[in-house]
Amino acid sequence: xxxxxxxxDGRNADVALRDARDLSGHWLGLNDRxxxxxxxxxxxxxxxxxxLAAVGAQVALLDRNAEAVGRVAAALREQxxxxxAIECDIADEAAVKAAAERVRYELGPCAALxxxxxxxxxxxxxxxxxxxxxxxxxVNLTGYLLCSREFGxxxxxxxxxxxxxxxxxxxxxxQTRSGSYSPSKAGVLLLSKQMAAEWGPQGVRSNAICPGMIxxxxxxxxxxxxxxxxxxxxVTASRRVGEPVDIANPAIFLVxxxxxxxxxxxxxxxxxxxxxxxxxxxxPGFNQTAQA
Numbered sequence: 001x002x003x004x005x006x007x008x009d010g011r012n013a014d015v016a017l018r019d020a021r022d023l024s025g026h027w028l029g030l031n032d033r034x035x036x037x038x039x040x041x042x043x044x045x046x047x048x049x050x051x052l053a054a055v056g057a058q059v060a061l062l063d064r065n066a067e068a069v070g071r072v073a074a075a076l077r078e079q080x081x082x083x084x085a086i087e088c089d090i091a092d093e094a095a096v097k098a099a100a101e102r103v104r105y106e107l108g109p110c111a112a113l114x115x116x117x118x119x120x121x122x123x124x125x126x127x128x129x130x131x132x133x134x135x136x137x138x139v140n141l142t143g144y145l146l147c148s149r150e151f152g153x154x155x156x157x158x159x160x161x162x163x164x165x166x167x168x169x170x171x172x173x174x175q176t177r178s179g180s181y182s183p184s185k186a187g188v189l190l191l192s193k194q195m196a197a198e199w200g201p202q203g204v205r206s207n208a209i210c211p212g213m214i215x216x217x218x219x220x221x222x223x224x225x226x227x228x229x230x231x232x233x234x235v236t237a238s239r240r241v242g243e244p245v246d247i248a249n250p251a252i253f254l255v256x257x258x259x260x261x262x263x264x265x266x267x268x269x270x271x272x273x274x275x276x277x278x279x280x281x282x283x284p285g286f287n288q289t290a291q292a
Contacts (some may be wrong), residue, residue, distance in 0.1 A: 002141045028256035031056035034107045035255065036151050038143070039092050039117030041068030043216035044166060044251075046246035048114050049073075053081035054193045060110075062147075063117070080255065082107070089212035090117050090143030091135075102149035112255035115144040115188075116166040120181045120218060128179040140184035144191060152204060159203035162255040166193045166247065167208045169270050185210075189266055196264030205263040207254050212270020214242040237272020246271075248263040 035052045039045035041063035049059050053076045063069035066087035073085035084106055086098040088265050103110060121132040148163055155161025170178070171185035188208060195206035213232050215223065223229050223241075233240050250269055253259055268274055279287045 033111040035112040036060045038062045041065045044244045045116040047248035051248045058082040091138040096146045110151040123179040133180045136180045141187040155204045165208045212273040
């Protein structure tokens with residue numbers, strides 16, 4: 001090989017490396033795609049919106065709290081991203097329809113939906129009121145269906161799209177004294193699978209994520225108690241409490257083409273909480289978790 005050829009190869013390698021770096025942000029193939037995130041005013045939803053905007057997606061942020069979601073969208077626009085904030089109660093069918101129409105008009109057809117909005121009303125099964133039971137189901141389960149149908153219309157029409165439903169480890173293990181929270185999240189898992197089975201042949205994927213202990217507004221008060229975080233961290237294999245970005249990253253991957261053969265899946269993201277059961281059973285001299 002001549003010196004000139006070696007030099008040319010070196011320059012080509014430099015160009016290839018530079019191009020690879022330039023394209024690294026678009027590895028997921030989400031550039032300019034319209035992605036809708038519910039519950040985007042804080043926590044996991046805000047983290048998903050930030051992550052999607054960072055890889056070039058056009059994001060529509062839905063939340064009942066207009067002020068909060070407006071702040072998140074404004075911050076993204078200041079960074080040069082395309083972000084649309086919409087006040088929306090996902091349990092209200094008319095509001096969801098109006099939001100879908102606005103996204104379609106201002107950004108274009110929806111290519112990805114992250115169903116994330118959720119709520120909890122505490123109460124034991126013998127005492128929770130029917131009204132509180134129903135309001136949680138309306139948001140956590142029915143709201144997911146309403147958003148999937150309205151934003152999914154674009155996906156079904158174009159025979160392409162991906163939906164991610166944020167459920168909970170409480171869908172797999174009952175979270176006591178939390179009213180209908182666990183039943184609603186368990187319903188999300190089956191809704192996701194049914195959607196995958198019905199819409200998969202039309203090019204639309206549906207998957208669910210089950211977060212474990214994530215530091216969000218829903219649990220913020222707990223962490224004000226001295227020693228609380230350490231106790232929670234101790235029952236995870238990773239020995240830490242999760243952050244919203246820990247859920248945002250897999251959600252973003254799932255809506256991307258890199259996950260094109262993942263459909264109807266339930267992905268648990270809990271820092272290893274689920275594998276700690278036997279370590280929490282007292283065995284003197286063998287484990288530490290049970291004594292933590």
